[in-house]
Structure formats: C-alpha cells, structure tokens
Amino acid sequence: xxxxxxxxxxxxxxxxxxxxxxxxxxxxxxxxxxxxxxxxxxxxxxxxxxxxxxxxxxxxxxxxxxxxxxxxxxxxxxxxxxxxxxxxxxxxxxxxxxxxxxxxxxxxxxxxxxxxxxxxxxxxxxxxxxxxxxxxxxxxxxxxxxxxxxxxxxxxxxxxxxxxxxxxxxxxxxxxxxxxxxxxxxxxxxxxxxxxxxxxxxxxxxxxxxxxxxxxxxxxxxxxxxxxxxxxxxxxxxxxxxxxxxxxxxxxxxxxxxxxxxxxxxxxxxxxxxxxxxxxxxxxxxxxxxxxxxxxxxxxxxxxxxxxxxxxxxxxxxxxxxxxxxxxxxxxxxxxxxxxxxxxxxxxxxxxxxxxxxxxxxxxxxxxxxxxxxxxxxxxxxxxxxxxxxxxxxxxxxxxxxxxxxxxxxxxxxxxxxxxxxxxxxxxxxxxxxxxxxxxxxxxxxxxxxxxxxxxxxxxxxxxxxxxxxxxxxxxxxxxxxxxxxxxxxxxxxxxxxxx
Numbered sequence: 001x002x003x004x005x006x007x008x009x010x011x012x013x014x015x016x017x018x019x020x021x022x023x024x025x026x027x028x029x030x031x032x033x034x035x036x037x038x039x040x041x042x043x044x045x046x047x048x049x050x051x052x053x054x055x056x057x058x059x060x061x062x063x064x065x066x067x068x069x070x071x072x073x074x075x076x077x078x079x080x081x082x083x084x085x086x087x088x089x090x091x092x093x094x095x096x097x098x099x100x101x102x103x104x105x106x107x108x109x110x111x112x113x114x115x116x117x118x119x120x121x122x123x124x125x126x127x128x129x130x131x132x133x134x135x136x137x138x139x140x141x142x143x144x145x146x147x148x149x150x151x152x153x154x155x156x157x158x159x160x161x162x163x164x165x166x167x168x169x170x171x172x173x174x175x176x177x178x179x180x181x182x183x184x185x186x187x188x189x190x191x192x193x194x195x196x197x198x199x200x201x202x203x204x205x206x207x208x209x210x211x212x213x214x215x216x217x218x219x220x221x222x223x224x225x226x227x228x229x230x231x232x233x234x235x236x237x238x239x240x241x242x243x244x245x246x247x248x249x250x251x252x253x254x255x256x257x258x259x260x261x262x263x264x265x266x267x268x269x270x271x272x273x274x275x276x277x278x279x280x281x282x283x284x285x286x287x288x289x290x291x292x293x294x295x296x297x298x299x300x301x302x303x304x305x306x307x308x309x310x311x312x313x314x315x316x317x318x319x320x321x322x323x324x325x326x327x328x329x330x331x332x333x334x335x336x337x338x339x340x341x342x343x344x345x346x347x348x349x350x351x352x353x354x355x356x357x358x359x360x361x362x363x364x365x366x367x368x369x370x371x372x373x374x375x376x377x378x379x380x381x382x383x384x385x386x387x388x389x390x391x392x393x394x395x396x397x398x399x400x401x402x403x404x405x406x407x408x409x410x411x412x413x414x415x416x417x418x419x420x421x422x423x424x425x426x427x428x429x430x431x432x433x434x435x436x437x438x439x440x441x442x443x444x445x446x447x448x449x450x451x452x453x454x455x456x457x458x459x460x461x462x463x464x465x466x467x468x469x470x471x472x473x474x475x476x477x478x479x480x481x482x483x484x485x486x487x488x489x490x491x492x493x494x495x496x497x498x499x500x
Contacts, residue, residue, distance in 0.1 A: 050275030062123025101148030137437035142334035143226030147186035187220035197253035219473030222412030242385035281401025296496030307396035309346035357478030406443030416443030421482025
C-alpha cells in the first residue's frame with residue numbers, strides 16, 4: 001500500500017475509534033451504576049404562556065412611546081408641574097405612574113408599565129391589566145380592579161404632547177375627542193367601547209367602516225376582580241354573555257385586526273384564559289377578630305349566602321389575618337398565598353332590578369337587540385353558546401377577596417363594605433387617599449363629602465379624582481338588604497368578609 005493511500009485511511013480510522021469511544025461513554029453514563037442525569041427543560045404551563053402573551057405581545061397599536069411618556073408631566077398644573085421639574089428622571093417616572101394609575105412590572109427593568117406591553121420603536125401598547133391589575137393598600141395585586149387608572153386624563157395628556165412634538169395621533173387620541181373614556185378614577189366607559197367596536201363588524205368579524213354610529217349611553221363601570229372568573233358561566237355584571245376565551249378578545253376589534261388575526265390569536269387567548277382562571281383571591285393582610293368573624297359567618301349565612309354563595313372557613317382564624325398576602329417566595333409575580341376560605345357553592349343569581357335597586361344605567365345601556373346581535377357572532381360560536389338577551393338585573397358576585405375590590409357596586413360608587421350594608425351612611429361624594437386603606441369600614445380610605453367642592457366641580461380634570469353619586473350612572477342607591485341588620489351584626493358580617 002502506498003504512503004499516499006495509507007495517509008488517506010488515517011482520518012477514517014480516527015473517526016471509527018472516536019465513534020466506538022463515544023458509544024462506550026454513552027453506555028457508561030446511562031448505566032445505573034453512574035448517578036448521572038440531565039434534567040429536561042420544563043415546558044411552560046398554559047397559564048405561564050398566557051401571562052407571557054398578555055405582557056409581551058402587543059395585540060393593539062401603540063398608544064404612545066417613551067418620548068411622549070417622558071414629556072407627560074409638561075401638561076400638569078401647579079404645583080405638580082414644579083415638583084416634576086425639580087425631580088430626577090426616576091422620581092419623575094414614579095410621579096407619572098402615580099398620577100395615571102400605572103404600576104411597575106414586578107421584578108422587571110422594562111421601560112413600560114405593567115399595564116402597557118412593550119411594542120416596536122419604544123411603543124407602549126395597552127393590555128388587559130390596564131383595568132384588571134392595580135394597587136390595593138399600596139401593593140400590586142394581579143387581577144384586582146385598577147381603581148387608580150385615569151384613562152381619560154392620560155389620553156388627553158398624550159394627545160397634547162403628541163401634537164406639540166408633531167407625532168401621529170392614534171385611535172385612542174382621536175376616539176377620546178368623541179367618546180368619554182372614563183369620568184372618575186378607576187372607572188371606564190368600557191361597555192360602550194365594546195358596543196362601538198362590534199357595531200362595525202359582521203358576525204364573522206369582517207370590518208365595515210361605512211356603518212353609522214350606534215346609539216350610545218355613556219356611563220362608567222368598575223372592573224370586576226379576575227379571581228371571580230373561575231366561578232362563573234356567564235360574563236359581565238348583567239351575566240348576558242357566555243364565558244369563553246373568545247369573549248376576552250372583544251376589545252381587540254380595532255380596524256387593522258380582521259378575522260384572520262382573531263383566528264391566529266385564538267390559541268394564545270386560550271392560554272390567557274387559563275392564566276386568568278389560575279388567579280386566586282388575596283388574603284386580607286391585616287388583623288382579624290376571629291370570634292367576631294365567627295359570629296358574622298352566622299349572620300352572613302342567614303342573610304347573604306343565598307345570593308352570594310356559601311364558604312367554608314377554617315377555624316380558628318386567630319392570628320391568620322396578620323399574615324401578609326405576599327409573604328414567602330412565589331414562582332410567579334401574580335401568585336399569592338391562599339385565602340382563608342373555600343367557595344363551596346355559588347348560585348350565580350341575577351337579581352331583578354326592582355329588587356336590587358342599584359343604578360339602572362348599565363343594565364339599560366344595552367338593548368335586547370344588541371345582546372342578541374352579540375349572540376350571532378364569532379364570540380359565541382355563531383350562536384351555539386347562547387346569550388341572555390334580557391337579563392333584567394345584575395348578577396350577585398362571589399365575595400372571595402372582597403376586601404380588595406373596593407369601591408363597590410358595578411359603577412364603583414360605594415367606598416367601603418360598611419356603606420354597602422348601611423345605605424343611609426353612604427356619602428354623596430367622596431375623595432380617596434392615594435393608597436390608604438380603611439380597616440374599620442373595610443375599603444377605601446376616603447374623605448366623605450355632602451357634595452363635590454365648587455372649585456373642584458368647575459375643574460373637569462380635578463373632579464375625576466372625586467366620585468359624585470348625583471351624576472347620571474353613578475348613583476349609590478340600592479342593595480338595602482343590610483339596613484335591617486343591627487350595627488353589631490353589620491360589624492360582625494364585615495369582619496367575616498375579611499376572611500373570604
């Protein structure tokens with residue numbers, strides 16, 4: 001054999017030897033004699049994927065960008081403007097977040113707030129957490145109504161800054177000139193948003209720009225806590241819409257999102273629904289009088305459980321209330337420690353308007369025909385999941401985590417649980433503190449007024465921080481069932497509600 005031929009065989013022999021050695025090593029490592037293993041990469045759960053989709057994927061067009069956000073303070077009045085001008089960039093960012101009801105993403109250095117998903121070109125795109133995650137007693141609780149959100153004021157300031165900087169206006173900037181986005185902090189005109197968006201669609205969600213504007217009854221509503229979602233079969237305070245992941249997509253109906261995008265995004269919204277379903281009510285973070293709560297449980301069962309459900313509460317409760325809901329390490333930012341209670345049964349009853357007596361504007365803002373039309377669309381699988389066309393009242397909600405859902409009623413008109421149970425003590429107007437919590441009345445720490453001060457009433461921006469129950473759609477009347485209780489019984493029920 002020539003030397004040339006021998007040299008050509010060397011690489012082959014080397015490869016053969018290497019292959020044999022590799023096989024021996026693999027057999028050795030995989031044998032039971034060697035405690036060696038490679039941990040597989042854990043796949044995301046559906047709820048983990050859902051949270052990632054919701055907080056990282058922009059489904060809508062951006063509302064503004066980093067440059068606009070950084071200039072929002074220039075639209076403020078004195079003394080807020082001077083305070084912002086004297087602040088560091090980090091301090092100014094905190095002031096801006098506090099002013100509009102935004103919160104930082106827990107444990108993340110990202111530029112946008114938790115309620116806005118990062119988009120290309122430093123954009124901020126609103127996500128569902130804008131209304132459904134906020135601060136309660138100074139801390140962020142996922143799924144809690146964002147009672148600090150000032151959408152109308154934020155949008156007005158964004159529009160003014162954009163015009164000064166020569167930036168293009170988007171759908172929110174233009175729409176807010178024609179339709180009110182919200183008249184009070186923490187409430188929005190969301191029902192009419194959905195009514196408008198669906199008006200321009202066929203049942204299969206094909207868009208038609210040439211349709212006339214529908215009849216609109218503008219009014220404010222309070223967001224529901226998302227940890228109630230798992231207990232329901234129907235959505236919204238009137239319980240007219242079947243619960244499914246498609247219903248969660250209704251507010252994506254901007255013109256650029258057609259049927260193809262809804263079909264493509266549907267699996268992602270199944271995951272988002274799984275995340276919402278996984279949310280648990282937060283534990284009351286302050287002390288609870290266990291004996292008084294036990295007495296309150298008896299009063300509750302006799303007077304309230306028929307509509308709001310039955311709960312199993314562990315005993316004894318002593319000391320449990322002092323544990324904070326965010327104690328201990330959790331794998332995900334949205335997780336909390338378990339509540340005290342377990343919901344045994346929930347009737348999901350619609351209480352007729354003439355019986356409940358709360359503000360009727362929300363119920364009457366949608367016609368029977370409008371609900372029936374929703375029932376023919378893609379959101380209900382073209383009618384295979386039926387709607388309740390004429391609900392006639394409001395659904396009595398479950399009460400898990402009720403301590404964290406103030407203000408109360410569907411329009412957010414009642415600041416505390418004591419006020420819910422004693423209609424004669426409800427303030428005509430009220431002004432909350434930024435993050436205070438009233439542990440006695442249980443709910444928002446608020447200044448209670450007979451009327452909005454005249455100077456505030458003349459300032460359309462300032463009055464958004466005051467709740468005026470004399471305005472249309474904002475009545476605090478109704479739900480007078482607690483009036484028949486004695487003060488001691490009422491106090492006991494409220495103590496019991498802290499345990500749920």
